[in-house]
Amino acid sequence: MQTFMVSMVLATSMSCFFISTSISRAPLGNFFQRLRHEHGSSGETGEFKTGFVNSNSSQALREYTSMDRWIRSFLKIKQNHADPSDYEKFFTSSRNYLAKNPSCHSEVSKTLVEALATFKNVQLLSMAYRLLCCVSVELEIPESTLKRHFKNSYLREYMFPLVSKLGLRLFDSILLRLLHKPHYECKSFFDLMKSRRGWALEFLCLESRELARKQMMLMVHTGMFHNLDYFITFFGSRDRSLSFLAFETFMLFMEELVLIERNGKQEGKEWPAMVHKGASFSVWCNLEDAWISLEPCLEVESPSNFLIHFIDFMCEKEKLRKLIAAGNRNEVEAILKRYVDLKEPVSIPSSRWISTSPRRVALSKEEEDVEDTCFEYLFSGRTYKDAADCIEI
Structure with a gap:
């Protein structure tokens, strides 16, 4: 074979997540009884020899x-x-x-x-x-x-x-096939792609609508942002799920950029500062806010979806929210025309549709510590449970 x-x-602390535990303080008598049962006594007198236990019973x-x-x-x-x-x-x-x-x-x-x-x-x-x-x-x-x-x-x-x-x-050949499979989405697979950076960047260069969802999911899970001049167009997609994924992707991208810029600010630096320059957009920030400037205007399928998910990236966002709340379509469209080629009237969204924060990738929760649990039933096979008792309804 x-x-x-x-x-x-590996650093164990990086591979395994754990929380503090406390050892069960069971009576020593019960402990010795179990040892007698499993290992026997020293003779007919019933005397039990504790051996190493006497030196440090705890x-x-x-x-x-x-x-x-x-x-x-x-x-x-x-x-x-x-x-x-x-x-x-x-x-x-x-x-x-x-x-x-x-x-x-x-x-x-x-x-x-x-x-x-x-x-x-x-x-x-x-x-x-x-x-x-x-x-x-x-x-x-x-x-x-x-x-x-x-x-x-x-x-x-x-x-x-x-x-x-x-x-x-x-398994590289299999992994490459899975990467290009549009509907294969698995968190552990996306995590694996962090060690296949070259593959991921090449995959993000593919401009296929069929792959767009998976590509943006890959960026959200790995923090590898690439070819964003292409993905910014999905803010105006008719598919609201793609529009929202564009929101998630760019929110996480900008958070990283702005954090680096603000942490590295120097005395006397002029604000606002441009922190990213792409072919079709640039990212700006000051000490309180960040926004995207589009150059030129985008061609979009759905101006309404664009407004819903891009409003947080506009420098006029506060003014826009007030106009939306007032139902002032004309003023909303006037601002929107600075960002998109508006070929049809925009539907004013209700406030509940306005994105305010990206969905975060779920973090591992500290699970209940069960280290002191007795797992005898998993080894002896003796349990009162039946398969029918364990079916979720």
Whole structure:
């Protein structure tokens, strides 16, 4: 079997997100009872020899009740558990444990790699791939295993982070096809494109309406902004979703530009300052505001959509909002003609349609810490749950 060997030296704090935990203070008597049950007593007298526990019983208790026991037994986990959400609780605890215990990474990584070769449950396989992103040791994963799992569309999404972290080039041809697939949108795939910057920039140069949504999604998720003279035209698209994506893209683009400019301001610098110059637009800012100047006016499909989503980028935005609230169509159109070739009357939008802030890419929430949870039921198979109890309605 051909083995694919790669080096993985990652800062655990960057790969695994965790929150502070507190160890359960279970009575020592209960702890010793469990040890007697599992390991037996010292003889007929029933005397129990605590061994290493006597020197530091508190530390022994923490080690015994922590995730160490469960994560090292990962290969024994039952693959037919009724409630998939319990697997996710196990994953969260395992990830938190790995973040705080790098000394176990070597042994645990071998267990996880073995799980990739033996497990059939795709959710558990996805957990193994996710946890492998949380270890900072060299990994030896058979190439045949990686190729087999990458064919599975569900597992593939969980493999993208590992492909990126390890710099794997095994799947470049498949990744390129996925990049040019108009309706394939996956956050972990977009994150992977950060390590394929050349591909992303070439993709953003393609001026195909069919690809426009995915291209702007790529910019929003990666922060790689390119060919904006083309994408600014989508503010006036008849498709309101494309118009809104243009708003998101340019809002994030301008926030980055303006932040850099203001942080680097010098004494005596003249405001407003031009912070970007494109073929068809320029970006200006002062200490309080930022706006876009269009040169020349845009040809748009929908002046109304343009007004709805571009108003925040106009230097006259405050005046425009008052005119819209007053229903003054003539004055609104007079200002709008400075930006677009107005060939038809504009529909005055209600205030609820005016964009005020971009949708943010969701940040990972700190999940409930369940490190002290007993996961015996995932290994023994004894549970009161039935599959029917775990179906969302």
